[in-house]
Amino acid sequence: MALARLxxxxxxxxxxPLDGADQDSLILPYSETxxxxxxxxxxxxxxxxxxxxxxxxxxxESGDDIVxxxx
Numbered sequence: 001m002a003l004a005r006l007x008x009x010x011x012x013x014x015x016x017p018l019d020g021a022d023q024d025s026l027i028l029p030y031s032e033t034x035x036x037x038x039x040x041x042x043x044x045x046x047x048x049x050x051x052x053x054x055x056x057x058x059x060x061e062s063g064d065d066i067v068x069x070x071x
Contacts, residue, residue: 002053006037009059010066018055026057033063 002021006014010030018026026037037057044054 004057007058036060
């Protein structure tokens with residue numbers, strides 16, 4: 001099992017499961033648009049006894065402008 005640790009953008013700090021550890025990018029739904037995160041760096045925690053492998057993904061772009069709710 002591999003996990004994506006998201007950096008930057010509106011999902012900063014989130015950890016999500018990956019379908020495969022070889023993924024180079026993630027396209028994730030967000031409100032009424034989509035966010036793209038790109039893989040950067042090498043996987044961490046790749047040993048047999050140190051938990052699931054973690055891979056860093058950094059925010060690249062959104063499908064539309066993201067406007068925070070100001071209510």
